[in-house]
Amino acid sequence: MRFLLRRLGFFFLSLWAAITINFILPRLMPGNPAEIMFAKFQGQLSPAAIDAMKKAFGLTDKPIVVQYFEYLRGLLSGHWGLSYANFPTPVIEIIRHSLPWTIGLVGISTVLAVSIGTFAGIYIAWKRQGILDNTLPILTMAVQALPYFWVALLLLFIFGFKLNWFPMNHGYSADLTSGLNWPFIASALYHGFLPGVTILLGSLSGWLVGMRNNMINTLGEDYVVFAEAKGVSTGRLMFTYAARNAILPQLTSFAIAIGNVVSGSILTEQVFSYPGIGNQLTNAVLLEDYPLIQAAFLIIAVSVLVANFIVDMLYSRLDPRVRTGGLAHES
Amino acid sequence: MKTVRVSSIAVSVLAMAALLAGCGKGATPSNNTAGATGPTAANATSTSTEMGKPLVGGAPNGNWQENFNPFSTAALYGTNGLIYQPLFMFSTVSHDIYPALGTKFEWINHNKTLEVTLRQGVKWSDGQPFTADDVVFTFDELKKYPDADTSGIMKVVTSVVKKSDNVVDFNFDAPNIPFQEYVLQASIVPEHIWKSLGDPTKVNVTNPIGTGPYVLESFTPQVFKLKLNPNFYDVKDYHVPEIDFNAYNSNQSAQLALVSGQLDWAGMFIPDVQKVYASKNPDFHYWFPPGSAIMLYPNLKNPILSDLNVRKAINLAIDRNQIATQAEYGYVAPLNPTGVQPRDKDLIAPQYANLTYHQDLAKAAQILANAGYKKGSDGILVSPSGKKLSFTIQVVSGWSDWVQTCQLIADDLAKIGIQVQVQQLQYGAYQSDLQNHNFDLAIGWTNTAATSYKTFYDMLDSHGAWNPEGWSSPTTDAAFNLYKSTTDLNTQKQAMATIEGVMINQLPAMPLFYGETWYEYSTKDYTGWPDASHPYDSPAIFTWPSAAYVISQLKPVH
Numbered sequence: 070m071r072f073l074l075r076r077l078g079f080f081f082l083s084l085w086a087a088i089t090i091n092f093i094l095p096r097l098m099p100g101n102p103a104e105i106m107f108a109k110f111q112g113q114l115s116p117a118a119i120d121a122m123k124k125a126f127g128l129t130d131k132p133i134v135v136q137y138f139e140y141l142r143g144l145l146s147g148h149w150g151l152s153y154a155n156f157p158t159p160v161i162e163i164i165r166h167s168l169p170w171t172i173g174l175v176g177i178s179t180v181l182a183v184s185i186g187t188f189a190g191i192y193i194a195w196k197r198q199g200i201l202d203n204t205l206p207i208l209t210m211a212v213q214a215l216p217y218f219w220v221a222l223l224l225l226f227i228f229g230f231k232l233n234w235f236p237m238n239h240g241y242s243a244d245l246t247s248g249l250n251w252p253f254i255a256s257a258l259y260h261g262f263l264p265g266v267t268i269l270l271g272s273l274s275g276w277l278v279g280m281r282n283n284m285i286n287t288l289g290e291d292y293v294v295f296a297e298a299k300g301v302s303t304g305r306l307m308f309t310y311a312a313r314n315a316i317l318p319q320l321t322s323f324a325i326a327i328g329n330v331v332s333g334s335i336l337t338e339q340v341f342s343y344p345g346i347g348n349q350l351t352n353a354v355l356l357e358d359y360p361l362i363q364a365a366f367l368i369i370a371v372s373v374l375v376a377n378f379i380v381d382m383l384y385s386r387l388d389p390r391v392r393t394g395g396l397a398h399e400s
Numbered sequence: 401m402k403t404v405r406v407s408s409i410a411v412s413v414l415a416m417a418a419l420l421a422g423c424g425k426g427a428t429p430s431n432n433t434a435g436a437t438g439p440t441a442a443n444a445t446s447t448s449t450e451m452g453k454p455l456v457g458g459a460p461n462g463n464w465q466e467n468f469n470p471f472s473t474a475a476l477y478g479t480n481g482l483i484y485q486p487l488f489m490f491s492t493v494s495h496d497i498y499p500a501l502g503t504k505f506e507w508i509n510h511n512k513t514l515e516v517t518l519r520q521g522v523k524w525s526d527g528q529p530f531t532a533d534d535v536v537f538t539f540d541e542l543k544k545y546p547d548a549d550t551s552g553i554m555k556v557v558t559s560v561v562k563k564s565d566n567v568v569d570f571n572f573d574a575p576n577i578p579f580q581e582y583v584l585q586a587s588i589v590p591e592h593i594w595k596s597l598g599d600p601t602k603v604n605v606t607n608p609i610g611t612g613p614y615v616l617e618s619f620t621p622q623v624f625k626l627k628l629n630p631n632f633y634d635v636k637d638y639h640v641p642e643i644d645f646n647a648y649n650s651n652q653s654a655q656l657a658l659v660s661g662q663l664d665w666a667g668m669f670i671p672d673v674q675k676v677y678a679s680k681n682p683d684f685h686y687w688f689p690p691g692s693a694i695m696l697y698p699n700l701k702n703p704i705l706s707d708l709n710v711r712k713a714i715n716l717a718i719d720r721n722q723i724a725t726q727a728e729y730g731y732v733a734p735l736n737p738t739g740v741q742p743r744d745k746d747l748i749a750p751q752y753a754n755l756t757y758h759q760d761l762a763k764a765a766q767i768l769a770n771a772g773y774k775k776g777s778d779g780i781l782v783s784p785s786g787k788k789l790s791f792t793i794q795v796v797s798g799w800s801d802w803v804q805t806c807q808l809i810a811d812d813l814a815k816i817g818i819q820v821q822v823q824q825l826q827y828g829a830y831q832s833d834l835q836n837h838n839f840d841l842a843i844g845w846t847n848t849a850a851t852s853y854k855t856f857y858d859m860l861d862s863h864g865a866w867n868p869e870g871w872s873s874p875t876t877d878a879a880f881n882l883y884k885s886t887t888d889l890n891t892q893k894q895a896m897a898t899i900e901g902v903m904i905n906q907l908p909a910m911p912l913f914y915g916e917t918w919y920e921y922s923t924k925d926y927t928g929w930p931d932a933s934h935p936y937d938s939p940a941i942f943t944w945p946s947a948a949y950v951i952s953q954l955k956p957v958h
Contacts, residue, residue: 099829122473124547155465155474157602163465166621222652230656237660238653243623243644339650344463344621348649352462357828 072385080378087370092140094366095359096133102126102153102357126153144367150360154353160364163349168331168368170240171338171345174261175330178268183323185269186276191312193277194284206281209274221267221340228263235263238342264341268334272326276319283315290314317388324380328373452956453925454625454642457665457941460654463621464647468608470587471541471548471600477645478626481945483610484587487516487535489945490850492938493689493743493917493930498949501530501588501611507887511575514583518566523631524590526609532562537591539570547601551582575885578857581850585945613638613952622647639956640926658920659684667918667940669801671729683924687931687939690733690914692741692846692855694802696793696809697909699839700870704783705791709771710818711907714841716764717812720757724913727804732913738900739911744852749897752904764816773817781817790819791840794833797824802843805912809843834868844868845915853883853892856899860908871908917943926954 103122131139143150149160193202212220229237241247242256287293288311296310335347346365353361459477469475470484481489487502504517522530539560542549549555556579561569570583589600590609597603608616613635614626626643628635648654651668658666659677670676673686698705698714705711724732733742737755740748772784781789795806803824810820820841825833833839847858847866858864861880862872876899883895902908919939921929930939930950938946 099826099832101828101832104831104835105828122547122550151602152465155467156472157469157604158465158467158474159604167463225653225656230660237656237662238648239622239646241622243620243646246618247620340653342622342648342650342653344647348462355827 073382076378076381080374083374084371087374088141088144088367089137091363091366091370092137095357095362098357102359105357122156126151126156140363149364152353152358152361154356154358154361160360163361164346164364164368167344167346167349170343171334171347172330173257174240174264174337174343174345175268175334176327177261178265179272179326179330181265182269182272183276183319183326186273187280187316187319190277190280191284191307191315194281194288195307195311197281197285202281206274206278209270209277212270213272213274217267217271218336218340220270221264221337224263224267225340236260240344261343264334264337264343267340268337275322279322280315280319283318284311287311287315313387317384320380320384320387324376325373328369328376331369331372450639450956451641452639452954454644455640455664455926455951455954456644456646456662458646458648458654458657458663459666459941460648460651460668462647462649464619464624464645465621466606466619466624467604468616469600469603469605470589471550471603473550476624477941477944478614478643478948479608479944480587481612481948482614482626482643482951483608483612483616484589485610485612485948486585486587486945487518488584489937489949490581490585491936491949492691492848492850492943492946493935494937495743496936497584498937500945501535502584505580505584507575507577507580509571511577511885511887512572514570514572514580515563516568516570516584518568519633520566522611522633524592524609524611525615525629525631526590526593527631528590528592530588530590530611532565532568534591535568535588536560536562537595538586538588541589541594541600542586545599545601547599551586553582553586557583577887578849578851578853578884581854585850587945612948614643617642634952637952640951640954643951661922661924663920664922664925665941666920667942668920669918670920673729673731673920677920681922681924683922684920685923685929685931686920688731688916688918689932689935689939690742691917692848692915693735693739693911694805694913694915695739695844695846695859695909696912697834697839697842697844697869698907699837699841699868700908701837702791702840703785704787704789705840707771707783708906709767710773710789711910713764713768713816714813714818715907715910716760716767717816717818718757718809718910718912719759719812720912721759723805723808727801727808728913728916729801731916735911735913737911738903739846739856739909740852740896740900741855741914747852747893747896749893749900752897752900755904759812761812761815768816775817779817780819788819789817790821792821792823794823794825794830794839794842796827796830806843809841837868837870839868842868843912846909848915852896853880856880856896856903857884860899860902869908871902871906873902876902923957925957927957928953928955 101123103126151157152160152163155163189205193199193205196202225237228234236242236259240257240260241253242260245253245256247253293306293310296306301310331346334345335351337343338345338348349361350365352358353365457477464476465474467474467476468479468483470479480486485500487500488505489498489500491498499519501519501522502516503519506515507513508515518532518535524530539554539557543554546554556572556576557570558573559571561571563569572579588611593609594600606619613629613632615629617625617627623644623646625645628638628641632638646657646663648657654663654666654668655670655676657663659680661681678684678686696714696718698711700706720735724730735757736745736748736752737757738748738752745753768781773781773789776782776788783789793806793809795802797803803822806822810822813820830842834842834844846855849855857880858866860867860871860876862877879895879898883892886892917938917940919941921939923929930936930953936953937949939950941947
């Protein structure tokens with residue numbers, strides 16, 4: 070119980086810090102959104118427009134402390150404001166349209182990468198020095214070492230442009246309206262395949278190599294040798310004895326990866342024109358769209374923190390040492 | 401595949417820079433008598449005889465956000481021109497003015513009243529009649545909610561009066577002929593809908609009701625579709641049944657879509673466009689008409705740069721040809737040192753018309769030597785007052801052609817002993833530095849408008865909206881006042897000659913090249929596109945309402 074309270078306290082403290090930094094950072098950027106919008110329209114707007122836009126955006130000269138508390142109140146009451154760059158679209162609207170795509174694409178690819186990587190890691194560690202063990206880690210590392218956007222562009226060029234096997238952009242076919250029906254889901258899967266594969270290829274090796282190395286360490290432990298000597302079945306030995314212990318560091322990485330899902334994969338979304346949040350966030354930063362930046366960062370911060378909290382809890386089930394604070398496992 | 405340039409934002413910004421308003425003489429009290437066809441379109445459903453396929457346009461600006469609010473600075477493509485219409489549309493590459501909701505305008509009352517005759521028999525897309533009250537209401541909204549008046553119209557126009565059922569008068573304090581562009585090109589909204597909406601800047605319009613040739617068919621963040629409005633008054637002249645606007649997140653993905661033939665129309669930077677795009681298919685074409693000049697701005701508040709000799713030397717030392725070929729891929733038109741864009745070449749005084757730029761390092765060095773600048777031990781010039789000629793040149797990071805231009809300028813200036821460091825800034829910082837005169841040298845745009853008057857007014861008048869160099873002189877202010885108060889072309893030319901003289905002799909800003917308007921199009925399904933031999937309007941998909949006029953000119957291919 071004390072452990073739970075401590076973790077909860079830590080959770081709220083980090084949340085507050087994240088929210089506060091989220092408020093400060095955009096305001097440290099040079100220039101202000103009204104000026105940037107004004108410049109964007111080069112001559113189409115009169116100088117009076119800067120003041121007009123400042124008023125419309127609600128950019129005030131109020132003391133920063135007052136602004137901070139208004140910001141906190143807005144966050145808690147769910148009023149996240151109107152996007153400056155897409156004025157007057159509410160920020161929540163932009164997020165509602167883009168976040169599900171990102172979670173779907175990056176989330177599924179991440180879960181796939183983790184599962185495939187982990188199981189392959191367990192297998193090749195078990196059959197170490199086998200042909201797969203000698204090729205897979207090197208192969209996946211080579212792919213991961215290539216610049217990510219280059220791999221994405223290459224796949225897009227070959228399979229999208231040259232061979233025409235997959236659509237080159239967008240999250241679903243323009244003829245369909247989004248909804249839970251089979252043609253739409255099929256279209257979304259078809260459109261998501263190439264971007265998903267690039268994300269998978271880009272992250273697979275970390276999971277694979279990490280799991281393999283953990284496994285090899287664990288397989289060398291005395292209790293595994295003992296169990297083997299006692300004639301425990303191969304499957305039980307591989308998963309229940311070795312893998313269960315070797316998987317703990319993977320879990321930490323997984324928490325971080327899941328948290329990062331929300332921030333999207335900016336490059337993927339750019340290359341494949343995927344309607345996700347990463348690209349929205351990039352544009353928001355470039356145009357100093359404070360409300361959108363704040364909302365997006367808030368969601369990212371909260372999801373990283375929540376993912377970490379959940380893994381902390383899971384960890385304490387899987388590895389009692391964490392809970393008792395005995396032999397502290399670094400986490 | 402190596403096409404990394406500027407973020408999508410930069411592209412869109414450049415794009416807008418490249419054009420926006422444009423031309424239109426501003427001079428002639430135009431008796432524009434284009435077809436007021438009167439009540440037509442009796443039979444709503446039977447439209448034109450020959451219809452083409454849906455027209456597909458695309459832009460690398462990221463997902464669309466649903467917003468068809470003509471008062472918004474973030475309105476979607478087509479909002480101004482296709483859905484809502486202005487009174488007139490000003491071509492930005494020629495001097496044409498095309499009628500829309502107005503059929504005729506003229507300056508009366510000693511050029512202090514702009515009188516507009518409205519088209520009759522026009523209906524809003526919900527069936528309600530369009531009246532002079534809608535026009536008066538629209539401008540009243542701008543007066544009531546200054547936030548919506550981003551062109552500052554109601555600061556110049558004192559009152560808008562319904563003179564009769566189809567005549568509206570715009571009264572001015574003082575003559576301001578070039579300003580007609582802003583008044584006449586403002587989108588008109590229906591009173592019966594907008595009167596209950598409150599502050600128009602805060603309205604998120606998702607079901608737009610306009611008078612224009614198109615209505616909204618469907619919207620998603622990836623693509624939105626407009627379909628032909630069967631009740632439009634000139635519907636018989638339109639042959640494009642549907643327009644799809646596709647969203648792309650990057651130049652690369654938009655470019656692949658374009659090259660694979662998925663797009664009929666785009667407006668983006670493509671390096672080596674002939675090879676990458678035009679050579680792939682005989683139907684693929686491009687045309688990059690020149691817009692207003694891109695300038696090297698010296699900060700005149702800097703004690704060294706305020707010395708005309710230094711500016712003269714800098715101007716002479718820059719090799720514009722190299723910039724045009726290396727940094728701008730040879731896309732740019734030959735540059736006139738007045739900075740007046742080719743569209744308005746008639747406004748260039750005869751004595752300046754044939755000037756060209758030549759790099760002359762020896763002469764540049766000579767000017768500086770004569771003015772008492774001496775080389776220090778490190779080879780860098782020192783001013784008579786003992787200051788080193790060492791500057792930074794500011795540019796937006798990621799705008800790769802501009803960055804390269806700055807690098808070339810730095811190399812050129814090093815040859816005459818002026819040290820220049822290229823400083824790449826994030827857009828907001830750059831913008832803020834230039835507005836606040838917090839820089840040494842900078843590369844920057846000039847504002848685009850329907851008249852050269854506006855471009856130069858913004859840059860050189862002491863009240864100019866985009867005057868980063870900080871030029872202020874009674875002579876230029878007087879010339880601008882002269883220009884705006886007359887409809888007489890010769891007087892306007894005389895005023896421009898004064899301003900051009902300042903540009904040539906005082907070098908408040910140094911033209912580098914004409915900004916290009918990016919425009920790629922396919923003739924597979926449609927012809928009638930503007931091109932170098934038919935420059936009837938701005939061809940760019942991001943320049944509204946000009947793009948709406950382009951669509952009216954398209955004819956299907958059989």
